[in-house]
Amino acid sequence: MRRQVGVTGMGVVTPIGCSLAAFRANLLSGVSGAGPITTFDPAQLPTRIAAEVRWEGPILRDRKITFALEAASQALLGSGRPRGRGGLSLGIGLELFSMDDLAETRRPGFVPPHSRRERLGFLQTPSDLCVSLISKRHELAHPPMTHVSACAAGTDAIGAAFRRVAEGRADWMLAGGTDSMVNPLGVAGFCRIGATTTANEDPRRASRPFDRRRDGFLLGEGAAILVLEPVEAARARGAPVLAEVAGYGCSFDAHGISEPHPEGRGALQAMTRALDDAEIAPGAVDAINAHGTSTPKNDPVETLAIKKLLGARAKDVPVYATKSMIGHLISAAGAVEAVAAVECMRAGIVHPTINLDEPDPDCDLDYVPHRAREQAQRVVLSNSFGFGGQNACIVLRRTGA
């Protein structure tokens, strides 16, 4: 017997707010978190803008670890600690190395750092360290799950945690994603393969999903973590049930290394599997939080896959892109976008896709351009499609729907 799984807490660290309240307010107002890169001097790189987190407290050298620790604490503060044995399921980005440290190793007389803490942070910090720190801080009993499915990782992390709770393999889970690739190697790596926007002169208008003039994604950073537990257990302890995770599906495109399947096969499979898992018909979908990267290749294929899923209803269902405001948070994207979707459902408002001035003719759905819209939503899909053809989708349902 599968258990109904609720979201009872959410924590966020994003370019438009480092608390749930700030994130919600800016999201619904259509505020962009983009700006010139400040965490390093991008000098003459083709991309010199990003959506950075304005973090004012102490921060570890690997920013994404600080973001994840903060998001987890926020989520548990909101939820209260669920009963029983908890676990963690986290999408996390690569352990890139520091070019400064690398240069230091080549200097005459170089001596490696002495303490264990300094050694583990020098040159690069292994990303699995993050899940260990969260598990230790919150005394989690289950082995942490780490997801490295690139841009789909945050959604995969929520989906996998949902399954564990639904199937009784865990009493409760922290689930989400964290990433920061706003560093020399991260930005340069994306520039080298032509993935990021070069609209440096107007950062707030650079991320423009589904717009004709989109030219690549805006790199973002941040984290989001959700508390998932059985709805029945949450109600028994008086915890708020913010929404229900009702289904999860994932798929491989099995097609191109950097381009989606031209017919949207994998994206459609992920959405269909998620709805089948939730035992919900496509006709019941009220809105879709799109992957919507603002890249030439993703947006029309996602549009096509949504049309195949929804059929004649496709143009009546709002499809909105959080990345228009916060950029692409890579391994954290799906988690932050799940929080955005839950907040929209709770508010009865669909947040806008900003910067959609001139729709691409191949992107002809209702993307909620410019301004938020009041609209009740009972069932929402949240999509994440990864570089390398990994596609993930979760179904969120308003509590009591």
Added chain:
Amino acid sequence: MSSPDLVVTGVGHAGPPCDSSGYLKVRKQRKFMGLQDELAVVAAGRALESAGLPGPLGARAGLFLAVGYIPFEQSDIDLLLAGSLTDGRFSMERFSTDGYASVNPLLTFRCLSNMPAYHVSVNFDLQGPYFVTYPGAGQFYQALEEAAAAIRGGRIDVALVGGVAHQDNFLVRHHFRRLEPSEDRRVDSAGILVLEAASRAGPRVRGRLLRWTIDYRAVDPFEESPSPVEIGADGAMGPASLPVALAQRPSGRFRHELRSRDGFVASSEWELA
């Protein structure tokens, strides 16, 4: 957990030197592949051959893969650094022009953790679902657990469960040498099992997963390591250690135990035909 309903129908492993050309749908794709990608494809190909599962796998097959730490070769590091220094210090300005331009753009594809999964999916037409995790032997056990749940939940008929790690390179060596005690011996390898429901496998059964356990004690990695070294079939193989051990074992009962640096305590028992 006891698991008489799950059987192994195929095993495959690979180590360097490794040429995946024979398994590639499009041989030109090899230029995108790093060693970990080639190892994963060859191990998967051999596992599927031994399972008697030729041809496209389609939508009812899943991949559950634990991948090692991000690899980065000394030669690439040297090239990048040579174009990024001024007076012996890192210069963002030089990096932005010379350093970054000197690196092969395909390098990004060759070191990403999700790329072994991509190459397996595309060359065997595997359309998911998947679980791609990282970075050690403990995570292989989680891949196994997720695969078992997917088969039992009726979401798939066939699971490729594996581990792959390219570890004999600058960046991964750096990581293991800074631990206490440091480890110099790291092995590049991949191992893949084909797992199916017993009811489906028929005479193709090559072994059984009898039972497994997976436990955990959270540790603060800045403060301690619960196990001074990884204890497993061959800890130097990272996430590939157990599937490679199974692939190399001819027959009989096999028990595997693991105590990992990151707090995993796991064991499994297998019976190989």
